Amino acid sequence: MSDGSSKTIDTREEDPKVDASSVDELSTENTMRERAGETRLKTWIVLDGNRLVVAGLMALLILGVFVFGGTFFYQYYLTDAQTADTVETVFSTMIAAIITGVTLVLTITQIVISQENGPLGQQHERMSQTMDFRDYAKELTGSPTPADPSEFLRALVLESKEYAETLRETTADNDDEEFSGEIAEFTDSLTENADAAAEKLDGRKFGSYTVVSAALDYNYSWKIFQIERLTDDYTEEITDETLSVLDELKKVLSMFGPAREHIKTLYFEWELISLSQNILYLSLPALIVAGFITTYLGGSAITGGTLGVPNLIWMTAVGFAITTLPFLLLISYVARVATIAKRTLAIGPFILRDSQR
Template sequence: MTDDSDQPSDRLRERAEESRWKLWLLLEADRRLVVAGFVAAVFAVVLASGLLYPPAEGSIRTSDSIDTVFQGFLTATITGVTLVLTLNQLVLSQELGAVGDQRERMRGAMEFREDVADLIDAPVSPARPAQLLRALVQVSADRAREVREAAARTGDDAATEAVDDLTASLVGNAETVSAGLDDARFGEFDVISSALNFNYSWKVFAGNRIRAEYGDVLDEEGREALDRLTETLELFGPAREHFKTLYFQWELINLSRSILTWAIPALLVSVFMIAFFNDATYSYTPFGVETLVPVVATAATVATLPFLVLIAYILRIATVTKHTLSIGPFILRETDEVSEIEWEG
């Protein structure tokens, strides 16, 4: 094997090959703010297109473009509501089941909580997701300090350097993530955001590599400390994935409610524009300013609201999924900071 002290960054924003502002828009930004931005962009584009193209008003009055466009919006909105019902069924299907299935779920949850309690040396594990993740992160930092002390006793410079590289990164990362998880509430993105910034997969890989290369150099206490560290990191993985799954269900429920809420005005506007709006005779001109194009732009924007809400929520869910596809010490991103493992064969 070869040793390489370079490590991927712990923060998702720095590990991902995307700009800081793009990741902020996709992940951190409040979804209501993102929807508002999309609404403003759609309205501005439609309005600017109509105002900058002088024949636009005449084209609207002399064609059936209003009926054609809003009939499409009406059909799409009804289809979108059907999609929402499908999403709700997907979420509900995870919760429905026979009593035996529910008992199995309960048993798995209790066993997991007992494993966490044993690892953090507590009578019971924390009940809140943020507190549980914070406990695992803090305990992993304590285990890393124990490994560092054991490596210092060996007198082996290579082993001490390798352990120092791991523990320095882990302890600093744990402190930052713990601060982010402090007072974080489930249902908000803060819990998942902080958890994504704990690069546990790299640390599991580095711990396994140290165990393979320097396990003979460490004393029994040091090997046990390293095993406890790896075990804690390995437990953080399924914990994060479990809470990520629960958060996705929470977000899909919020998405469904938002789309259903905005589908009502979108349907009403589309029906009004098709059944009652007569673009040929519309002539409201306050202060001598033609308002046909702004009215059409406003109606079109309202009609697209359910889809703008859908885009805003799916962008976050898809981005989180992309960056958490693997569980365990697998690195899917292209990076030069991971040394190759050599084997005989």
């Protein structure tokens, strides 16, 4: 769905002349983060940051909490560890959790991969639909459709920018200042947003979040809504030439919607497979650490201290942080996928979030 602002801008019933403040509402911020009003830190943690780095930072947070808290409760913990086998119980439980989690993730991966399998007829239909879409995109842009996903989206974004510039030229001499002002504001906002998205897409490889991020930054559905509103509000002022340009611009923006959704779907599958691979890689050292501590290290066997912190606390904190890495990685991936899915639930000019309505 679109991330653009959707404030009501039609105030002509109160005043036949729209003031500057209402015209400004045609423009929106160029990034999804700015339109949503999120902080850079939250956006980095949930979306932009490398998932392995985010999982590592959460593991360091767990390590810090265990070390800091353990220094205050060490005497109670030492007694409990020596008499109740607390360390062995904790890490034996983590072994079961790791095995269960890996099994679950592998099951999800199998489901994702199974969606790509199918009989010959189904595969032929998928191929035909893809080629039809590419042929239609070629008709709109006047050039062969790029094979690279980022270049494909970039071509549609730049094509919409060209139509916006043409629209501005066709309405430059219009006698209605109100109409000309809104068109100028709309086209300026569109071209600025297109330039930012195109620059972000330039040279990006599929598989990185940057491609999807740039696609989310381009709020095509808000632009479609504005075209529909302008066409309805200024029926008498719009010439046949201007109407034709608006229709072509709307077609390009409407093509961007399904193209973005298709690439987003492919990205989700890519991410889930990457998640499965990374969890498999992290599960082995996590199992080794949990098994080693459970089998060979008991609470009474750990004595002494390092950097002013008892070694028993270090062993428990480091071991627990390492054994939780597969789960933390799952959290980091799901946070990104779920956030993207929530912000793109609807296709077309629908605004689902109250903050943007």
